[in-house]
Structure formats: structure tokens, C-alpha cells
Amino acid sequence: MYSMKNQKQSEFVITGCGVTSAIGRGKTEFTTALLQGMHAFKVMERPGRQKETSFLGAEIHSLSCPNDFPKKTWRTASFSGKVAMVTLHEAWEEAQLHGIDSRRIGLVIGGSNFQQRELIQKFETYKENLHFISPTYGFSFMDSDLCGLCTEQFDIKGLSYTVGGASASGQVAILQAIQAIQTGQVDICIAMGALMDLSYLECQALRSLGAMGSDRYANDPARASRPFDADRDGFIFGESCGAVVIERLDSALNRQVKPYASIIGTGMTLDGNRNPNPSCEGEVDAIKMALDQAELSPHEIDYINPHGTGSLIGDEIELQAIYECQLSHAYINATKSIIGHGLTAAGTVELIATLLQMKESKLHPTRNLENPISPSLQWVGEKNVSHEIKHALTLSMGFGGINTAICIKNEM
Template sequence: MSVSKHEIKVTGLGVITPTGAGQHQFTAALKEGKTNFSAITIAYSDQELRFPLGKAADFDFQSSVAAINLDSSVIDKAKRMRNISASTLHGLYCALEAWVDAGLNDADIDVARVAIVSGGSNTQRATLQMTQDKYRGKLQFMNPNYGVNFFDTDVVGVISETLGITGEGHSIGAASASGNMAIVQGYRLISSGEYDVVLVVAPLMDLSVYEYQGFTVMGAMAAIPAEAVPDAVCRPFDNAHGGFVYGQSAGCLILESAIHTARRGKRAYGTIAGYGIGIDANRGPNPSVAGEKNAMLAAIKAAGITPGDINYVNTHGTASPTGDKTEVAAMLAAGLAGVRANSTKSLIGHGLTAAGLVECIASLIQMKGNFLHKSHNLLNPISDEIDWVKDTISITAIDYTLSNSFGFGGMNTSIVIRKN
């Protein structure tokens, strides 16, 4: 069978979410419908501010890296990476896990034909605020690593140094659509013929108190009353939805040309079959039915299929009342009435710039395992025209998935994933 040079395969996955560190833990959590929501109290000035949170699963970087089947030289380089932010540390772990999962650790590849794309901007806010507060009034003693850490591209440099990658590297920002946009950019780099492999990473977006409070006062992040049970706050597409819950997540995909994959004899998780992108000529947070619909239809058309071929939609599904209603209206306008759908954010929260990439990973895991995870807290859906996966896992084969990711500033992205 001939292999098209334009087919882009996913051959490796690495992930950390509130419900698991590593692909195996995350897979088990999706099947179980596991959640891990809590509340965080941040002392600021003379106030104590409380926010809902899906905290990233605890993991020890040193022992976790040592457990990955890496060359000893790579492990040594990774362990020497000190003075890096939590954002970059999580991204590095995911990259190493995906690299090994793709079988690239012991493969004979040209590292000059490997690129790195990082999805996300302003991902290190907590670390930067901590450093700024620590050295306020004594700037002459500031840690010189700050001059490297504050760049979003620090994760690119750390990964390239650890793995010896010498091709292209950069970061790309598109608000909450950054993860999907990074996948699209990786797709384009391989399609151009310049690269055989692209490592697409979404480092953890680590919020400071200013981002927590900013999202809350604008009404995007859910408030958490003193008497509330944290696990009950995140409710995508439920009539009781009241805003998103931040979920600390990071992930990495290895994208590879079909020709390069076949040459290595590597079996893929799936194929990035098409994408659709567009902006709404709007710098605000309010979404657009037309913009989202157009992105979905463009992705479906690029994949060479029809809306009726889509078996499953991994929704953007943040639990913002306006966002949820807009996405449902856009799905219906795109001819997706009756499609099976869930929200991964209902289980792990909203990873912000990492969300789209982590949800693509969740989609690939579900496609491989022939199941759809439950939607947590979806008791009274805002629409009965979508076939929601509610409170129990659904066992089903999935040939085509549509993964949506939308961001402030009218940024609309959709990706079609084909099973193998």
C-alpha cells in the first residue's frame, strides 16, 4: 500500500494531568472517570483568596525520568536541568515520555530533521511572580536564571539540549487554542517536507494570583463558595455551569510523516487528517457561533469527509455558560446534531494554553481503547440535540474524532483525527 507524504501520524504521547502523571495513569483515570478537584487558598496582601483547582498529579521528576527507558546520557542531561520553572519541568517530562513512547530513543534518525513547537505564552507566571516578589528591593542579588526562564521558549531550549535536537524550534501562542495551534504548526512543518518529526509540547500554564483573580473577576473562572464541594464546581454543558475550573496539565505529541513512520515500522495512535482555523475580528472573550462552525467545517472538509462521518466530538467544553451554549449552537450549525460528545475538562479542568493538546491526547487514548469517558457533573444538559456521554463510560469504536479548542480573541481551531 502506498503511503502519502502528506499524512501526519501521531506516534508518541506524554502527559501529566490532575488525574495522572504519565500516559498509563491518565488512561486509567479516563476509563474510571476519575477527578481530582480541590480548593486553593492564596494569601495576598491582607487577603486570603480561594479558588477552585485541579492540581497536577504529584510526581518526582528525578525518579520519574529515571523510570523512563532513556539512554543514560539523556537521563543525566535531564537531571542536570536545574533552576527551571514548574511549567518547563512538566513540559520536559512529557517530552521525554513521548520521545520514548514513539521509539525515538533508540531510532536512527536525523536530529536536524526534527523540530520542536511549544504551545502557549505566558506559561510561567507563578514562578516569575515568586522571583519578582523575592528580589523586590534587592534586585542586585537577583538569580541570573531569570533572564532565561521568563522566555516562553525556555522549554524549547531545555528539550533540545536534553535530546540533542538541532532542527527548528519556537513557541506559538493562541490563548486557550494554543495547544491545537501548536499541533497545526507541527503538521505544517512536516507537510512542507522540511522535517520528518515534530515534537509538539504544551508546558503547564502555571498561574499566579493575578491570573486567578483576573479570570474570576471577569466571570470566566468559577467562583467557589465557602460551603461548596470542589468536585461539584466544574460542570461543562450542565444547566448549573458557572465558569471554568483551572486544571494544571501538560502534554506532548510526537508528529511524524507517514513515510518516516512506515520506514521505522512504527504503529501510530492515529492520523491528523485535517484542521480548521480562523479568527473572529474580535479581541474580547466572547465566542462566535459562526467562527466556531467555520473552523469545524473547514477541518472536516480538509479531512475529506462529511459531518456525518464524525463519530465523536471532544468539545472545548469549559463550563462557561456563554461558551458552552455557543459551542452547542456551532456544532448544530455544522451538521453535528446527534453526535457523541463529552468534555475532558469535566474530569481534569481547563489547562488553558495546554488544553487543546492534552485533549487531543485524551481523544487518541479513547480511540485506541474504543471507549468514551464520562462527563463529570453532566446531570441536566443545556441541549438534548447532542448525544452526550454522561455519567458512565461508553464502549464504542471511533473512526473519526473532531477535537475543538477555542480561545479569547476569537481564536477558533478544530482538528480531525482519524484512527490509524
């Protein structure tokens, strides 16, 4: 039984999660691949991703319609929509949400403009035959279509909306889900980091911006994603989606659902900056805000799941913030080295990666960390490490000067 010793009835806990990624569909596959450091990086093949280009990335394969999903809904859903429904299904089942008043359940989806590949495919298909485009495109091109798909399939009637925070969207969704419960709008809220379906246009722009790699490892995709390594040259895209079910502790106990962890501190700050360059001050402020709310000293954090994209500037700034917050003692690894950068999904998927490492009492390896830019940190290198996480900090940053931090406590 779950013990209530030293717990507050008002604490927010995570009672279910779902994940879909290129290294595994579902928590079991994902956990195995994560702890073994498996990867799926190669030249991307999904239609609409390349145009006389050879961008590297990790793509989801073998996605099929679950038996209890309407075939028409599945057929008309975008790829982002299909992945969202499959991912939510796993979280929903684990949290045992069947039979709960649908008006007391909410869904916040992190991300915006996440169906770009399908939009450009529509343009290319119908630009000469405009009148033949399906009427359903009139609503399916909107981000809110993911809300409609998921709330219809799972009969969610409390609230649902999307929130955009660039690569911090997944964590922003979690913060908004907590707020929805705090304000009494719903009793249970699901936060999802949606799959951002990039087209060749976004890939090229991100490459030209210097954010996306990799020129250096164009012929060696396995070595391309290398956060915090001296030879990094930008992030490598990875398709992913994550969903977590959040509720108050007393709600979970009343339903006899054992939580993964408590969310005991959150932080969000803005740099007042449109451009993609990061701010150490903003990141430090977000971390300190989360620690203050959690009532923890820096030395009580024993694991950090960083943003860690492989950015030439971003990785340096993030490690500087970790040092300034006196967190250099904590274990640290980089999930994006294994799964790639999920952009809008990253914050939620990496929180789930943290929960699964808590459950297994093991920390996954960091691939390609051959020459760490800060070798004195407690890196998890090429092999996984046994470690019982007590208090973890997960970090996300997004273009537009968005910094988020979430502190969780092990309740397993």
C-alpha cells in the same frame, strides 16, 4: 502490521504522545483515571496561587526528576519546564526517536506567558534585595526557555519556537508542527501544549472577568467543573501538559512505528475580536474547514471532543455550532469536567484524551452533567461508554477570537 490500504503516503500521523496531569502522570495513569471519571479538584495549594483567596483547581503532585535527566538542569528549571521535559520524554520514547538525525526533528510549544506564578514569586522574593536575584533569571523568564530546556535535553536541532493562541495554543502548535513538515523544514515535529502556571493575579483576573468559577461550588470542589450543565459558573483550572509526535505516514512505516491516528483535516479561523466572547460563525467555519480538508461528511464523524469549559456563554455557542454543522448525532463528552481547563495545554491534552479513548474503544464519562443545556445530544454521562471511534473531531477556542478544529482518523 499496519496496513497501507486506502492510505496516502503524504498523510500525517501521530506516532507518540505524552501527558502529565493532576489525575495521572503518563498515559497509563491518565487513561485509567479518565475512563473512571476520577478527579483532583480542591482548593489549590501551590505557593503563589493564593493571596487571601481560595481558588479551586486541580494540581499535579509527586513530580520527580527522571534518572537520565541532569540534576542541575532539573533544579534550575521552572515548574512548567520540568513538566514539559517529563511529558516530552514519554512521547519521545514511544515514537522511538533515538538515533534520528537531530537536525530533522522540530518542536513547537503552544503557549505564552505560561510561567506567571514563578515570575511573581521572584518579584516577591527579591523586590527588596534586587542584586541577589540569580543571573539565570535573565533568560529563564522567557517562554523560549522551555524550548531551550527541551531541545538541550533531547538534542533537537531542527527548529523550535513557541506559539501563543490562548486556550487554543495546544491545537495551534499541532497545526504549526504539520506546516513545518509540509514545508520540508523537518521530517518529524513534536507539538506540545505547555503547562500554564497561573499565579493568584491571573486567577483573580479570570475570576473577575467571569471566566473562572466557582462561587457556587466554593465549598464543594468536586462539583465545580461542569461543562455544558445548566448550573455551570465558569471553568475550573487544571494543571496539565501534553505532547504529540507528528510525521508523515511513510516515515512512520519506514521506522516500523505504528501510528495512533491520521490527522486528516484541520481548520483555524479568527473572529477579529480582542475580547473573550465567542463567535458561532467562527467556530462553524473552523469545523467546516476541517471536514472539507478531511473529505468527510458531518455524518462520518462519530465522536466529538469539544472545547467545553463550563463558560456561561461559550458552552451555548459551541453547541450551537455543533448543531449548525449537522454533528448532533455524534457522541460527545467533556474532558475538562475531569481534568479541569489546562488553558495553553488544553488542545493538545484533549487530542491525547481522544487518542487514548480510540485505543481503548471507550468514551470517558462527563462529570457533573446533571442537567445538560442541550439534552438531545449524544452525551456520555456519568459512566463510560464502549464505542469504537472511527473519525473524531476535537475543538479548541481561545481569547482573541481564535477557533481551531482537528479531524483525526483511527489507525489502530
